[in-house]
Amino acid sequence: MQYENIQKAMGVDIAISKKMSTAIYQWGKMYTNEAPWVKGDIKSLGIPASICTEMARLVTMESKIVISGSARADMIAQYMEPFLCNLSRYVEYACSTGGISFKPYMDGKGIAVDVTKAGYFYPVSFDSAENITGVIFPEFKRVGKKLFTRLEYQQFVDENYRIINKAFVSRQAQVKNDNVINLGQEISLEEIPEWENIEPYVEFRNADRTLFSYFKIPVANNIDPESPLGVSIYARAADQIRDADEQYGAALWEYRSKETAIQATSEFFKHDRQGNAIMPKGKERQYVDMGNNVTDTDGKPFFNVYSPEIRDESFFNGYNKIIQKVEFNSGLAYGTLSDPQVVDKTAEEIKMSKQRSYSTVKAIQNKLGDALRVLVNAIDAWITIENLAPPGNVNLAMSWDDSLVTDKKAEREQDLQDLAAGIMQAYEYRMKWYGEDEKTAREKVATPAEVIEE
Incomplete structure (x- = not known):
């Protein structure tokens, strides 16, 4: 600039x-x-x-x-x-x-x-x-x-x-x-x-x-x-972001370069008036005309199905590892951008990952x-x-919301148990979960007799 x-x-x-x-x-x-x-x-x-x-x-x-x-x-x-x-x-x-x-x-x-x-x-x-x-x-x-x-x-x-x-x-x-x-x-x-x-x-x-x-x-x-x-x-993940783009591009090339194809001599195809092989409509990329009089090692008309193994799993495993590094360098928890199904971490490591994000x-x-x-x-x-x-x-x-590291459902269930055991008062529960002030919460949980006495 x-x-x-x-x-x-x-x-x-x-x-x-x-x-x-x-x-x-x-x-x-x-x-x-x-x-x-x-x-x-x-x-x-x-x-x-x-x-x-x-x-x-x-x-x-x-x-x-x-x-x-x-x-x-x-x-x-x-x-x-x-x-x-x-x-x-x-x-x-x-x-x-x-x-x-x-x-x-x-x-x-x-x-x-x-x-x-x-x-x-x-x-x-x-x-x-x-x-x-x-x-x-x-x-x-x-x-x-x-x-x-x-x-x-x-x-x-x-x-x-x-x-x-x-x-x-x-x-x-x-x-x-x-x-x-x-x-x-x-x-x-x-x-x-x-x-x-x-x-x-x-x-x-x-x-x-x-x-x-x-x-x-x-x-x-x-x-x-x-x-x-x-x-x-x-800023600290720029190199890994580039690696991820390149790795994903390599994975897509793996798919394109190993598309299934039928390689055959011209004898297996119909031909137009000019002698050009006619490919099945909509599947032109799947067929390859190898030319006239092409034979295999046995002298038979050449016919081959090209369908090599795709190494997609190894490509995407590598990609996922890179994305996890991007998450780490950007302050995000593992599984935010990467595949959460392959986050091979212990419970303590996952907790630390969420704490970093928090x-x-x-x-x-x-x-x-x-x-x-x-x-x-x-x-x-x-x-x-x-x-x-x-x-x-x-x-x-x-x-600000703190649900990133707090399991609200588990916390509420624990509070309900404390309420049933008498450890937490009903008005305290209402203040915490309904956002009421103490006066309003006490009035909500008060019995009719208590209200009359007041």
């Missing part, structure tokens, strides 16, 4: 090394089934996308995110609703390239959230805790052969917050999904109707937060250890929770800046 034009236009250095930008580019290509090794007989199995989809499902399934406390909190919840409806998709994108940014902005009707994947926004500076404090967000608009680009630079330094907007037009319209080639000539924001109300420069004093949030996948960066940016969830999911959930808090705070700040609502308490409560 070429950053030189953006750096020159905004007068800042982009804090992404060449090694890191190349890795982000490759992870993105793998996610979209366009890895460099996918060509010819080697097809993509879509493993990177499957890993991200499954991880996002585990992270967000049955998650509950509630914003409450005041009319101001209700407004934030309303603005966040469309965003939260697509949370699983955003987590999947973050898993693919290592991170994603959430930037609230005024859209004329209220506050919306702009979501930008890694590789499509440009970090400029970080603080000591590796939080992004300066970043450039590009926006593109095509009109005929012209390409209009808006660069928005946000910087948070020493309680001062600056937002700088610049617009450019290129008559070559050279832009790709992952590569800005030519910004062109700088123009006024007012020349584009959608940008005419955007201020070129805004500064806020006494700032205590950024107006954007960065969700980072919590995997140690072994691509560029000096970079604070996150890495793809499958640890990965919990780490991502914690980082996601941090990113959501920063996002809610940023929306809260915009409400204050635009004077949209009076001050009020804003409480963010998040809960």
